[in-house]
Amino acid sequence: MIELQGITKTFRVARRSGGMKEAVKALFRREYTLVQALKDVSFTIGDGEMVGYIGPNGAGKSSTIKIMSGILTPDSGTCVINGCTPWKDRKRHVKNIGVVFGQRSQLWWDVPVIDSFELLRDIYRVPEGTYKRNCEELCETLELSEILRTPARQLSLGQRMRCEIAASLLHDPEVLFLDEPTIGLDAVSKIAVREFIRRRNREHGTTVILTTHDMQDIEALTERILLIGKGEILLDGSLEALRQRHAKVRKITVEYSSGTFPEAAGITPLEAAPGRASFAVDTDVLSVSQAIAVLTGNAEVTDLSVQGASAEELVVSLYEEFHI
Amino acid sequence: MLYLKSLLIHLKGQMQYKMSFVFLLIGQFLTAFSAFLTIYVLMQRFHTVKGFTYPQVLLCFAVVLLSFSLAECFFRGFDTFSGIIANGQFDRILVRPRSAVYQVLCAKIELTRLGRLLQAVLVMVYAIPHSGVIWTADKIGVLVLMILGGVAVFSALFVLYAGICFFTIEGLEFMNIFTDGGREFGSYPISVFGESVLKFCTYVIPLALFQYYPLLWLLDMTDKVFYAFTPLIGALFWLPALLVWRLGVKNYVSTGS
Incomplete structure (x- = not known):
């Protein structure tokens, strides 16, 4: 169960105009503007739901995900995920979540993928039996067995993304955050990733929160959409209802x-x-x-x-x- | 243990680029050698500096270099922390169920720094018999304490640096005065640079606590026994460093999407 109530977050952004003179001036006195990234964001997501979180660039999607995964501390508001407040009980909370940032790797770059998996097993203190079972299952469903011995830097983007997703699920998280998981993937890889996420949700009851700009992701995966714009939740409803409205x-x-x-x-x-x-x-x-x-x-x-x-x-x- | 496994991963990773690893190792050795050469040339001319003989200065040099390279080798993650923030690696660290300090420690282990370490060990091997110290068990103990204290102070400086990175990434070069600078002018007993520098390195950045004071005791130049234990006080420098780090983590704003 994920409950956000009145989450607000403001960033201080340094501002200066171009040019040498301005750059020198900025050395001594810097002007800041306050950017309100999130304004009073509230929503509730039940166990086992798949939710698509959409909005244009800079709307506040990533900030929300970062707050929910314990990276950022909001200015005000409450967020309770399976009984934990992410930024307060960070270590307890993150044991229960998996996070995939489409643009950032969590694998160790120069070593074979399997080494990364084993290090993650130690970081999350996954019992050997559970690790073996999960690893086998993930390797089978994501077709990883061929690439497990390859260093991460030599993988294609599609292969790497499959490994990233596997890496975030080794510790059986109840909640999975996917931040643009299909970015830059070819059609075949996209479909494979979507198929896997759907299956994971169905078979393990994993709650999935997905941000994406790829509407086919949303169409294929989620029933519920949260639309955010300029830091506010504008719409919360099913894809079907939206379609009716614009039909x-x-x-x-x-x-x-x-x-x-x-x-x-x-x-x-x-x-x-x-x-x-x-x-x-x-x-x-x-x-x-x-x-x-x-x-x-x-x-x-x-x-x-x-x-x-x-x-x-x-x-x-x-x-x-x-x-x- | 997680740290050893990370060490292994780094070793494996660095072995992927064998030539680069070897050259970096040699490079590190040679850079340190130039510092050694400066001391050698100077001492050829002047024989003693403020009452310290050449092998005694070398002993000091070796302690500082040894502790610096140990700290740099194992606390490199903090030394390059602005990079860890900039490329989003710190986000990753925060979504894993281990202490952030421990994970940054595991994030980067620079084994090429062992080149410098090797140099320090060689100088140490030369200086120990030539320094005129009669090496009893307590003197050896204090020497070890100096090295450990040095590792503590240098690593605390790296942590402090990392903590400041949370607030600003610009203009942090001034911290190098204390880390790289500390290594360079730490080659000589701090008193060489005068009273005010010595005071600064005692009360503000405690470089003298693991170097100058215990060295005096080692060389029987003082009868104040507590000088032998000042490296322990120097290690307390971790406390303010950790405090700044804690504040920083709370203040952390991630980058990009």
Whole structure:
């Protein structure tokens, strides 16, 4: 059980303009601006839930994860995760969590992966039996046996990410934080990682909190979305509910050989290229068939497709809605 | 033990780059050698410095170099702590269930520094019989105490440095005056530099406590017996260093995403 209540965090950021003169001035007196990274963030996540934590860059996602994993101390507010306050009972708390930072490795760079695993076993004081069982299971499900003896620096990004995830699960954590776990991975690796996370959640009941910019991650993994922008939680709901809310918009793409498209209420041009154009249709104003009639009335259309909003577009429209 | 396992990992890692390891080892040896050479040349000309003979200065040099290289070898994580903060490694450390000090200790073990250590041992081997000290058990004990006290003071300086890194990463070079500087001018008994430096190195940064005072006792230049135990007081320098470190961890703001 994860409960955050009124978490606030402010950072002091040094500020100066460019140029030599300013740089010299900054040596003696520095100006600071206070940046409020998190404003009164509250939410509750139950055991075994998978939650996608989304928001644009700099919205406060990483800060929240860092507070929940005991790295940062918030200015005010409470956070209780399975009975621990992360920044107060740090050592007890982190025994129960696994953290994967997509951009930072936790493996020892120059030694074979298996050595890193064994060192982690000692750091977390995992009993030998549990370690063996977990290691075997992880190696099998993440297909690591081939790469265990390779130094981490020689692994491809996809291989490394699989090792990172395994490394964060060796001690059977109840909560898993994934900070952009699929960043930079190819399609095959992405799908493998997603598949594994889903399986872990299903079979071990691990609570998963995932931040990502890849909406396919969210679509494939999570039912619940937390949207954060400018340090505030803007939305907390299921992907399905969001979709319903934005379902009134359809996208129509047409390919045409000649002709023009008249302007009409409820039809907004999105992109236009020679021979190809796309439009957003507001179904509150006119139906899809009406829109098609309008669009095909004056042009020689060769192909036409209608799409609902993808998760990607959903998020874009959310960001627009909240002006973040 | 976790520390030994980390040591093994570092050793394995450094062995991945064998040539680099060997060259660094030799390089470290040669740098230390230049310091030794300076003393040699100076002493050729002047024979004694403030009443200390050449082998006696060498003894002092060896103690300081030995304790510095031991501290640098095993506390390198604190010495390069700004890097550990900058590349996010400290975030990693905080999400693991062990004390942060212990993990930073394990994070970097620089075995190439053993080159310097070797040099110190060689100088020590020369100075011990030539210093004119009659080596009884208590004198040997005090020599060991000096070296351990030196390791404590230098490592505390590294921890202090790391603690300050939490507040500012810029302009920390001034700390090198005390670490690298301490090693360099610690080659001579501190009194050589005058009263005020000696006072500073007694009450502020306790370099003289493991070097000058016990050396006086070793060389029978004083009858104050407590001079033999001043390295123990020097080791207390860990307390303020740890305090700054603790404050720093509380104040920690991580970097980047």
